[in-house]
Amino acid sequence: MTRWNKLAAVSVLFTSVVLAQDARQIIAESENRSRSKSQQYEGTLEVIGTSNKVSIKRWEYRRIGSFGASKAILRFTAPAEVKGVAVLIVNHTDRASDQWMWTPAIERDRRIAAQDRSTRFFGTDFSFEDLEERDVDQFDYRFAGEDTVDGAACWKIESKPRQSKSSQYTSSMVWVRKDYYVAAQIEAYSKDKLVRRIHYSDVQNVGGIWTPRNVEVFDANRKSRTVLKLEKLEYNVPMKDEDFTLEALRRG
């Protein structure tokens, strides 16, 4: 799933140890706890405009590989007009991911250029960049204090992309729950201006991994919201590498 979602999928095992950790270690631990060989779910996406007009889409998500070096395919299943449209994401530990989109009606795949990652993901409040998984080492971290989100105690950690890495965000503030090592909230900034706020809720243990089943993105510029609900979530399901290639994307 998304970078934010992965962070949120971390569970807490040894709370007592945490106090001694620095910000980077918290994030690394969060990443470790969400580690799985594969993941799949059915997502329901609700895009809520400023006038509360709601559009709903559904997709199937499958991921193989470990965090930062995984491959994922996201395939829309509803409504009928977008059925079959799919996105292949190949994450790299040392650089931005490669992404391709498949449009069945014209039987064409297209590469989503790195320069286009800041644009909105198909009218949702996510951006293409938000679909990426990024290695811990691609960012610098700073401990920014403690706070509570939805009544849960959290660490506040500021992350900044390292110079060599390109990101639309100049910094992000991550609230990591102390109990499960899952992100409770993320605020992403561009030059000190809030761009997106992502709120995670309904944290459940699925196959031993604590995962928020409800992700709400707020676009601060457009004042619109997108809610992603994860259903039929499973981890470590047997999957094959060859199902995560351009050919597989085209096969549908």
Add this chain to the structure above:
Amino acid sequence: MILLKLISWPYVRQHLPRWLLTIAGIVLGVAVFVGIHTANQSVVYAFRQTVDHIAGSTQLQISAGETGFDENVLDRVQAVPEVRVAVPVIEAVVGTGVQGQGNLLILGVDMTGDRSLRDYDLESSDPNSSDDIDDPLVFLAQPDSLMITDTYARENHLGPGAKVPMSTMDGQKLFTIRGVMKSGGLTSAFGGNLAVMDVYAAQKVFGRGRKFDRIDLAVKDGASLQDVKVNLQALLGRGFQVQVPSARAQQFDSISRVYITTANVSSVFALFIGMFIIYNTFQIAVTQRRAEIGILRALGATRAQIRTLFLGESVVAGLFGSVLGLLAGIVIARGMTGYIGSLLGEIYGIAQKADEISTDPSLMTFAVVLGVITSVIAAIIPARSAAGVDPVQALQKGKYQQLSAGENRVRRMAALVVAIAAVACLLLERYRIFFYVGDALALLSALLLTPTLALLLARVLRPLLRWLRPVEGTLAADSLLQAPRRTSGAVAALMLSLALVIALGGMTRASYDSIYRWLTVALNPDLYVSPSQSLTQRDFRFPESMGAQLGAIPGVGEVQLVRDARTEIQGKPTMFVAADVADLRRHATLPPIAGNTEEMFRRAAQGKAVLASENFAMLRGFKLGDVVDIPSPSGMLHLPIAGIVTDYSDEQGSLLVDRSLYKRYWNDNTVNIFRIYLAPGAAEADVKRRILERFGNQRRLFVLTNREVRRYILRLTDQWFGITYVQIAVAVLVAMLGIVNTLTVSITDRRRELGVLQAVGGLRNQVRGTIWLEALAVGAVGLILGLAFGSLQLYYSLHNEAIDIAGVQLRYEYPYLVALWLVPGILFVAFLSAIWPAETAVRGSLVEALEYE
């Protein structure tokens, strides 16, 4: 200023109709100049606006002529570190089924990244929503998605969800509007007739395969645009053009150069002839006002003051005429802009939509200055004559100051010297400068000889006029003989106009003959299968596989696959034609202009040489055997010219290469046109019907018979020569003005003489007859000189056309038919010009006439 008010103004008021006629020359000249230029500018401006608006914040554009290039070029460009954003673009103009709305410019873009360059400010179907498009995912997922401008939506009552019929490679399809763009920069491109679609859907719709037309890009903050341009050019090679967006507009200028040059000639010519009318009027005014001048001189006015007075009058006349011409020009431009726009679009296949005229203040100022300068130049000699008036002679009532025999002799000698110089230049005509100087000298020589020749011809005509009408004929001929200055300007204007008509007529005839010969001999396929009705439009393309499918249709004997596209050679857009040369050889019947037929086809078929059209070789200075550097997306091709052939496919010239070579270097196997030869015994109509039945429902295609293609090309040729007809009309109109002017002056001059004639019993009809015959005599003299000088001018025009305009050697053939039509035509025009002056003469008061002067 005081002299102008006290002396000139009363004279102008007294002779208002004549002054109006005088400035009519300037009005006409400036009007044609402003009209044609403004219309041209409006078309170019419309194209520039479209380019600018579409470019958005694009800083550089990458293209490979019209051929397009592979998608992978985009990855290479995006990987350049200094490139902030690079997006693919496909552009095409398509017809829609929306009535009265004409064509729609389709901009195919990749919406996932294009917003970084272009501002798609969209209207929402929900007024309270900030969602800028109903559903971007649906827009991308459905290839029938279209975003239109609010102007187009409003005019056609269209909104989100509405369907728009549009031509595609697969025939007419319905497209769904999934976004309406608010008014702004982008939406005003192509007059608002703009629609945006997904670039990958556009590839499919327009049969582009996996190619893009262009990449638009912007560089990162702090990066030097010039450095990025140089780096990209080095990265991609010379087969690609890396240019700023405005360079596209310059290409338009370059492509339509021939048209613009032709149009310029019209306006300059109109002003040139107008100059003679002004000269004539001023010369006459000097003669008529000699008493006035004499008094002024007797009262102490210096020669310089008299000269300044006349030059001042010419400035005022020029200014007044120019302003009127300016207004008339704007009216002309309004009428012509749409015509020129569609003509250029059809001939050059360039998308623009010129509905509004754009007036350029610098052009307007230039036109006024040009009008005034023309007027002043025309008045220089009369002003000098005025300054030279002898006060004693001038004050002797009724005595005319005749042209001295000495002056005539000097002029004749000068004409002879100039003519010899012109002949000398003719011998050196291979040097452009000598050719043009020779042309100018020939013109000057003819003008210097005009008064002498006019006098000579008037003497020759005298017995004929006398034989026709003993009294009226004699009076008319004597009028010409006694006052040669009065008629020489009009005769010169008429001579120049008719020389132009002969030159244009001869050129048109020769061009038609050449084109027709090419059409009938070289363009010999029975049928043409094209994706557009206009053979110059290359937005849609067929897949190569269709060739075999066409070949399988009963009655089809042979199918030739042709791909043509404009690409840049030596920095100039050049038409590139790729076809199977061995196939072409089988049907080639026109001998080459240079080269051995067998040898040239063999080498070209092997991909070792190109065949160049005559105009390409002539305009670019290439000879047989010269090597042409042809940039392709896969690198430079260096091919020798194995043959120079007759081909009128493109005005700028064309190059023919073998299709296999084109496919290899351009990685493009699409087809623009299939040329079909029927199997023996097959009926053209049957095969056409079968092709339409086979593909009509699957593809957008037009099957044109050889006859239809010929008709189409001849129609385009006709439209092209439309500007020539304007030139001819202007020439005849100016000539008419010259005759009216001369006759009006003649009547005023001879008012007393005509009054005496009536007083001693002359009938009104006799006076009328005198003036009519005088007009016919002026017409006849101008006609003889014009037809003679026209033969020389035709030679210069044909040579000029060959070396600098069209690059085609046309046969010299005097247009006898045109000349034959001109004889009654000009005599009739001369007669028409005489009606009003004749009526003025017979209806005037006899008492006043006898008191005149």
